[in-house]
Amino acid sequence: MKRLSMIAFVAGAFILTSCKKDNTPDPAVVEQKDFLVNGSATSGNFNFFSFSLGQEVPKTDSASNKWDFAMRFEKIIVNSGVSGPGQAGVQVISTPFDQVKEAPQAGYKYDTTATQLAVKADDWYIYNAQTRSFSPIAGRTFVFRTATNKYAKLEILSADPTDDNGNLVIPPTRPTKIKYKIRVAYQADGSRSLLPQ
Amino acid sequence: MRNLLIAFFILITGGCLAQSSPDTIIKNPLEEVVITATRTERKLGNIAIPVTLISQKQLKQTGALRLNEILQEQTGLFLSAGTGSNAVGGGIFGNGIQMQGLSPDYSLILLDGEPLIGRQGGVMDLSRFAIGNIKKIEIVKGPSSSLYGSEAMAGVVNIITEDPKDNHLKASFRYGSYQTIDALVNGAISNKKTNLFYFLNRNSSKGYELDPKTPEKTLDPYRNYTMQFKLKHQFSNRTKLSLNLRYFSGKQQSFYAINSPVINIGGNGVTKDLNINPVLTHRFSEKVNSALRLYGSVYEYNQSLDSLKNSIAYYDDRFRQQFWRAENQTDIKLNKDHLFSVGAGHTVQFVRTTRYLEIKQQNLSYVFVQSDYKFNQKLNLIAGARYDHNTDFRSRFSPKLALQWKYSDQLGFQFSYGAGFKAPDFRQLYLNFINNAAQGYTIYGASEFSIEALEQQKSQGLILQILPAAYQITQLNPEISQGWNGGFRYHHQSGFLAEGNLFYNRIRELINYLPVAVQNNGTYVFSYVNQKKAFTYGGEWNIQLPLKKGFSVFAGYQFLVTGDTEVRSQIREGKVFGRDVPGGSARLMSLADYGGLLNRSRHQANLRFFYDEPAKGFSANLRFIYRSRWGVTDLDGNGFANMDKEYAKGYVQVNLSATKQIKKQIELQTGVNNLMNYIDPVNLPNIPGRQYFITIHFLFHH
Numbered sequence: 001m002k003r004l005s006m007i008a009f010v011a012g013a014f015i016l017t018s019c020k021k022d023n024t025p026d027p028a029v030v031e032q033k034d035f036l037v038n039g040s041a042t043s044g045n046f047n048f049f050s051f052s053l054g055q056e057v058p059k060t061d062s063a064s065n066k067w068d069f070a071m072r073f074e075k076i077i078v079n080s081g082v083s084g085p086g087q088a089g090v091q092v093i094s095t096p097f098d099q100v101k102e103a104p105q106a107g108y109k110y111d112t113t114a115t116q117l118a119v120k121a122d123d124w125y126i127y128n129a130q131t132r133s134f135s136p137i138a139g140r141t142f143v144f145r146t147a148t149n150k151y152a153k154l155e156i157l158s159a160d161p162t163d164d165n166g167n168l169v170i171p172p173t174r175p176t177k178i179k180y181k182i183r184v185a186y187q188a189d190g191s192r193s194l195l196p197q
Numbered sequence: 198m199r200n201l202l203i204a205f206f207i208l209i210t211g212g213c214l215a216q217s218s219p220d221t222i223i224k225n226p227l228e229e230v231v232i233t234a235t236r237t238e239r240k241l242g243n244i245a246i247p248v249t250l251i252s253q254k255q256l257k258q259t260g261a262l263r264l265n266e267i268l269q270e271q272t273g274l275f276l277s278a279g280t281g282s283n284a285v286g287g288g289i290f291g292n293g294i295q296m297q298g299l300s301p302d303y304s305l306i307l308l309d310g311e312p313l314i315g316r317q318g319g320v321m322d323l324s325r326f327a328i329g330n331i332k333k334i335e336i337v338k339g340p341s342s343s344l345y346g347s348e349a350m351a352g353v354v355n356i357i358t359e360d361p362k363d364n365h366l367k368a369s370f371r372y373g374s375y376q377t378i379d380a381l382v383n384g385a386i387s388n389k390k391t392n393l394f395y396f397l398n399r400n401s402s403k404g405y406e407l408d409p410k411t412p413e414k415t416l417d418p419y420r421n422y423t424m425q426f427k428l429k430h431q432f433s434n435r436t437k438l439s440l441n442l443r444y445f446s447g448k449q450q451s452f453y454a455i456n457s458p459v460i461n462i463g464g465n466g467v468t469k470d471l472n473i474n475p476v477l478t479h480r481f482s483e484k485v486n487s488a489l490r491l492y493g494s495v496y497e498y499n500q501s502l503d504s505l506k507n508s509i510a511y512y513d514d515r516f517r518q519q520f521w522r523a524e525n526q527t528d529i530k531l532n533k534d535h536l537f538s539v540g541a542g543h544t545v546q547f548v549r550t551t552r553y554l555e556i557k558q559q560n561l562s563y564v565f566v567q568s569d570y571k572f573n574q575k576l577n578l579i580a581g582a583r584y585d586h587n588t589d590f591r592s593r594f595s596p597k598l599a600l601q602w603k604y605s606d607q608l609g610f611q612f613s614y615g616a617g618f619k620a621p622d623f624r625q626l627y628l629n630f631i632n633n634a635a636q637g638y639t640i641y642g643a644s645e646f647s648i649e650a651l652e653q654q655k656s657q658g659l660i661l662q663i664l665p666a667a668y669q670i671t672q673l674n675p676e677i678s679q680g681w682n683g684g685f686r687y688h689h690q691s692g693f694l695a696e697g698n699l700f701y702n703r704i705r706e707l708i709n710y711l712p713v714a715v716q717n718n719g720t721y722v723f724s725y726v727n728q729k730k731a732f733t734y735g736g737e738w739n740i741q742l743p744l745k746k747g748f749s750v751f752a753g754y755q756f757l758v759t760g761d762t763e764v765r766s767q768i769r770e771g772k773v774f775g776r777d778v779p780g781g782s783a784r785l786m787s788l789a790d791y792g793g794l795l796n797r798s799r800h801q802a803n804l805r806f807f808y809d810e811p812a813k814g815f816s817a818n819l820r821f822i823y824r825s826r827w828g829v830t831d832l833d834g835n836g837f838a839n840m841d842k843e844y845a846k847g848y849v850q851v852n853l854s855a856t857k858q859i860k861k862q863i864e865l866q867t868g869v870n871n872l873m874n875y876i877d878p879v880n881l882p883n884i885p886g887r888q889y890f891i892t893i894h895f896l897f898h899h
Contacts, residue, residue, distance in 0.1 A: 096774055096783040115661070115717065126834045137834030138783040139774025158780035170410070174456070181780045 025191035029054070032157075035180040036166050037071040046070035046077060051144065051152040051186040065147040073178060074127075074134055074159070076119040079147040081111040086147025092123040097141045097155035097183055103192040108145050124156060134159055143194075151192050157181040233307070233335040233355040235569060235579060236344050237528055237538060242688050245579055245601035245611040247698045247737075249336040253359075256328050258807065258818055260854040260868045260892065262371070262379050262400060264334075264356065265292040265323035265883075270822055270852075271336065272753030272803060273737045276883060277301060277796050292883055293320035297338055297680075297700050298733030298759045298797050299351035303619055305341070307355040309441055311474050312348070314520045315496030319622065325445055325470065327423045329369070329381040330396035332359045338737075339700060340617025340680040343581040343597035346563055350617035350678045351702070358427060358441070359394055361385040366897045373890030376403040390432075396425040404450075405885045408878035412454040415882050419449035435480040445470040451502060455511075462511050464502035471495045487527040490542075494520045518623075519547040534571040538581075540564070553627045554645070561587040561620075567597075577601045585618075589626055589644060591674050593618045607690075612683040618675040625673060625708050625725045638720045640710065643673045646724045651714055660714050666726070667713035674727045678704040692749070694741035701734040730762035731794060751805040759793040764837060776833040777840055783833075792828040792838035798847065800825035814858025822850045829880050845880035849873065864894040 031054050037047040048067035050057045057067050065086045069078050079086030089108025093100065109118035121127070124142070125134040142154040161175030162168055169175050185194050229241040234248050241250060249271060261267040269276045275295040293301025302319035305312060313321060334356055341349040366384040371377070381398040401420035408415060425443045432438065447468040452460045471494065478488045495518070502512040524542030531537050541564040549556045567581035579599040586592045599613035621643065628642040648667055654660040684698030707729035712721035735757035742750045767773050768791055774783040775790060793799075805820040825847040828838025838844055854868025867890065874887040 094772070096785075098782070124834075126831060126836065135832045135834045137774075138776045139785075140783075140834070155783070157776075157782070173458070183782075 025187065025193035025195075026189045027197040028152075028185040028187045028194045030183065030185045030196045032181070032183045034166065035071070035182050036162070036177050037073070037180065039073055039161065039175045039177045041073040041075070044072065046072045046075075051146050051184060052148070052150065052188065054184065054186065068144055068146045068152065069142075069154075071178075071180070074121065074125060076117070077111055078118050078144070080118075082114055083111040083117075084147070087145065087149050088147045089145045090118050090142055092119060092140055092142050094139060095141055096139045097153060097185075100141045100143060100153050101193070101195050103143045103145070103151040103153070103187075103194055105192065108143075125159070133161070146186075150187060150190055151194065152184060152186045153194050155183040157183060231335050232310070232357075233353055234337045234341075235538075235567065236310075236526065236540075237536060237569065242606075242609065242686065243577070243601070243603075245577060245599035246341075246613050247338040247611075247682055247684060247700075249338070249739075251334040251336070253332050256331060256334075258809075258816055258854065258856065259820070259852070260856075260866055260890065261328055262377075263292075263324045264326040264328055265294070266870075267328060267334070268294050268323060268336075268354070270803060270805070270820060272739055273297065273338070273755040273757075273801065274336070275796075275798065275801065275824065292322050292324045294323060294354065295796070296336075296351040297702055298735065298757050298794070299678075299702065299704070300796075302622075303348065303350035303617070303676075303678075305345050305348040305353045307345075307353060308443065308472060309358055309474065310355060311472070311490070311492045311494075311522075312345070312520070313472070314494050314518055315468070315470055315498070316622070317498065325421070325447065325468065326356065327381070327396075327398045327400065327421075329383055329398055330358050330394075330423075330425050332357050338698070339613060339682045340595075340615035340678050340702070341597070342585075342593070342595035342617040343583045343615060344565060344567065346561075346583060346585050346595070347618060347620040347675065350619050350676070350680075350704070358425060359383070359385075359396075360427070360429070361394055362387055362392060363898065367895065369892055369894040371890055371892040374888035375405045375885065377401070377888070377890065379892075391428070391430045393429075394425075394427040396423070398423040407876050407882065407886065411878075412458065412460050413452060415878060416885070417450045417452060419447060421445065421447040437478045439474075439476045439478075441472070441474040441476075443470075443472040451500065453502070461505055462502050463505050464500065464512075466498065466500040469495075469497040484530040485527065487525065490522075490524045490526070492520075492522045492524070496520075514551055516550040517548065521545045536569040538565075538567040538569070540566075548623050548627070550623075552630050553623070554629050557623065557627045559587065559589055561585060575603045577603075585620075587620070589672075590621050591672060593675050593677070608685065608687045610683075610685045613681070615680050615682075617678040617680060620675050621673040621708055621725070638723065639716065640723045643670060643725045646670050646713075651722070655714075659717055660722070661717050662715045664713055664715070666711050667724075669726055670713060670724050673708060673725060674706045676704070676706050676708055676727070678702050692741065692743035694739065697736065697738045699734075699736045702732060704731045704733070707731060731760065732762060733757065733759040733794075733797075747809045749807045749809070751807070752803070754800070754802045757797060757799055757801070759797045760791065761794060761837075765791065773835050774833075775835045775839045779832050779840070779842055786835065786839060790839040792844070795828040795830070795838060798825045798827040800847075814864070815856070817853070817855035819853045820851070822852070824848060845877060848875045848877070848881075850875060850884070862896050864896070866892040866894065 038044045045059050048057050048062060048070040050066055051068050061067055067079050068088050069076055077083040078090050079088040089110050091107045091109060111117045124140045125136050127134045136156040136159060144152045146152055158181045160168055160179045162177045162179045164176050166179050187194055229250060230238050231241050231248050231250060232238050234244050234246040256267055265276055268274050276292055277295040294304055295301060296304045306321050336354050338352040341353050345353055364385060364387055368382045371379040379400045383396045385392055385394045399422055404414050404416040404418040406414045423445050428440045430438045449466045451464055451466050453462040454460050455462050474492045476488055476490045480486050498516045500514045504511050522542055522544045526540035529537045544561040546559040547556055563583055563585045565583035570578050582596040584594050595616040595618060597615040601609055601611045603609045626642045626644045628640050629645045630640045651660060651663055651667060655663060680702045682698055682700045686696040688694045706727040708725050709728040710723045710725050713724045714722040716722060735755060737755045739753045768786050768788055771785060773786045775786045776783060802823045807818045809816040826844040828843055829845045830843050832843055851872040852870045856864055856866040858864045870888045876886050
């Protein structure tokens with residue numbers, strides 16, 4: 001068994017390196033992580049995320065190309081137009097994350113004005129007024145062109161109200177943060193391929 | 198707990214050693230008469246429409262105090278809150294009734310044949326109705342708009358109050374858990390021509406707390422008063438007058454912790470409800486009977502909440518509805534096999550609330566006919582129709598057809614088809630509401646909506662974009678349904694009953710709100726449109742089995758499937774995804790994943806044991822009520838329940854009670870409700886924990 005997987009690994013590595021020679025894109029790097037963002041709908045900072053680093057970047061980078069999208073409560077902005085100096089654009093498509101193998105060539109949206117953002121509420125979640133919670137719609141995938149013209153995809157798996165340390169809170173305690181469980185895939189080579197390893 | 202159960206059984210079996218005597222909880226079925234299904238008196242065994250009858254005996258033996266308590270023990274009925282209802286306003290979580298899988302909004306509740314008004318978020322709170330003055334409750338299942346018009350989509354519950362011909366005085370006093378106090382006096386004074394029935398009731402509770410982690414009580418303290426006077430006078434053999442008067446006044450405290458860990462907002466909600474109903478009946482001849490019915494009802498709900506810190510007004514909501522109706526129904530016996538009924542009426546309604554611009558008035562006229570024809574001893578056909586015409590929404594024609602074939606005196610098969618409708622409610626027509634507190638969205642009822650006004654606001658820059666949906670907003674249609682019922686009923690003189698009914702309801706033109714424009718603050722303007730389609734189907738079975746020595750057993754079961762037609766077709770087309778656990782990866786949904794409409798249980802059952810020993814003045818009963826899991830929320834954005842976490846757990850509730858006559862005029866009743874102390878604070882806030890009660894009844898004949 002061990003030997004078999006060794007062979008598979010070597011063979012795989014060989015195929016990958018040989019693919020490289022055929023100009024086949026690199027595999028996209030898929031990661032799952034928690035993204036803790038400001039839980040206030042109306043005030044305070046956004047939290048900024050970089051696909052190339054695969055993590056949050058500080059607010060001090062907000063005027064740069066170092067971030068791709070940012071969130072506050074359930075609001076999403078992208079690094080372009082009114083929101084930032086970058087080239088980032090996004091589209092939300094009704095295809096599950098795993099099945100998005102290539103980023104579309106066109107159709108990306110930008111933050112044109114403060115009220116006309118690229119991502120709209122009903123693109124990706126359902127708000128339940130009775131439980132005051134919102135649920136990410138299963139099967140929706142965000143496809144990004146990043147601030148630096150690379151491609152990435154994002155799935156929001158869950159959204160939970162938490163305290164500052166990311167521990168779940170239940171009413172009547174008011175949450176100060178929202179903890180998003182997200183899955184991202186980043187293609188560093190500039191191609192639109194979003195195939196994983 | 199187990200010991201308690203054993204003790205109870207010993208109590209029953211101990212009593213059982215005594216001599217048996219004729220059963221009284223199961224009456225001779227062939228003699229029971231019902232009125233609701235056809236608006237004419239019919240024997241229960243001779244009716245082509247599914248009807249459930251709850252007798253006064255059953256009401257009394259269970260020790261129920263309010264209408265919701267007794268209805269939730271019946272096969273196929275669930276206690277449930279309606280769409281958009283909440284704890285604020287409506288008092289007790291909207292204790293409405295779900296029938297054949299339709300929400301409480303779609304069942305008509307009648308008091309002595311006249312419609313009750315005063316719904317909060319579509320739900321008639323049934324805990325408003327005391328049952329100490331009720332003679333029987335008739336439940337008709339399936340669309341019945343051909344006789345009753347709006348709201349009779351799932352069926353009709355008719356509460357028939359007492360009508361005694363004797364002189365008596367009853368009084369009773371109850372004390373129970375949560376400091377529940379219920380005192381009533383009920384009596385009748387009669388002479389040959391005139392009788393007066395009166396009923397007074399005071400009911401109060403300190404409320405209860407199911408979840409100590411929340412600062413709010415699950416149910417806040419309340420007290421209710423109900424009074425009823427019914428005067429009947431017989432002018433002659435041919436002419437009778439009855440006057441029914443009912444008044445209800447309820448007050449419930451409301452305390453909330455709003456943006457605070459402790460209670461900081463408080464006040465009262467006050468409900469008042471008045472019904473007045475004079476009916477004059479005259480028999481013109483052996484063949485022609487006519488009734489003139491006048492009816493008025495006023496319902497008022499006011500809630501005002503203040504900050505407890507500085508007494509500044511926090512919330513103030515006022516709602517007042519008036520309903521006035523005049524109606525005539527004439528029954529003509531064309532020949533011994535053909536009874537023809539014709540009726541017509543006019544209704545005026547007024548509503549005034551803080552959320553509408555002005556007092557709204559609605560006028561509605563209607564006419565109905567019904568033909569009840571016996572082809573022969575075995576085959577009976579009932580055909581009827583009603584036409585409702587009004588000012589604010591489209592007119593409606595509702596037919597009904599019912600057929601019964603009697604194989605024998607005991608066994609009958611019946612089939613019925615009916616149309617039902619529900620007029621758009623006041624919110625859907627007249628709401629004019631800007632939510633300044635929350636995100637600033639705006640809602641217009643369909644009658645308040647105007648595309649010209651939106652376009653003008655757009656030219657002023659208040660509206661960024663008018664969505665295509667805005668151009669679809671027109672006069673609303675009533676929500677409509679068609680229902681098919683088919684079943685059998687076997688009822689033996691001994692009291693043995695077996696009945697089954699299959700039903701299918703097709704519901705269309707359901708009213709939904711949708712965004713019609715984007716405002717310059719990024720939020721939406723909403724309005725209402727007829728949009729959705731749904732269905733419910735299933736079956737209901739009941740058995741009533743009289744055993745020896747005063748024992749009897751009742752068992753009932755309902756199987757139910759529901760769904761949104763549009764959601765089902767999207768699933769079939771492979772457009773809908775879901776997750777198996779919250780935060781799990783998305784997966785294509787199949788029809789097997791679809792849990793149907795929220796708040797519906799697939800299985801519901803009840804098993805009730807009664808023991809009755811009139812000679813010893815003793816009776817007891819033990820009742821089990823089961824409900825399988827039901828969808829309560831959507832966690833993966835597909836709008837329905839598919840993963841386990843989106844369901845509330847199924848449960849069994851066990852209730853028991855026993856009554857003993859201790860003197861000629863005194864009876865003592867005691868019982869436990871929710872014996873197993875099953876609670877679910879999130880999904881079943883209206884079911885308190887275990888409750889004990891003891892009641893003393895006095896009865897004087899004079």
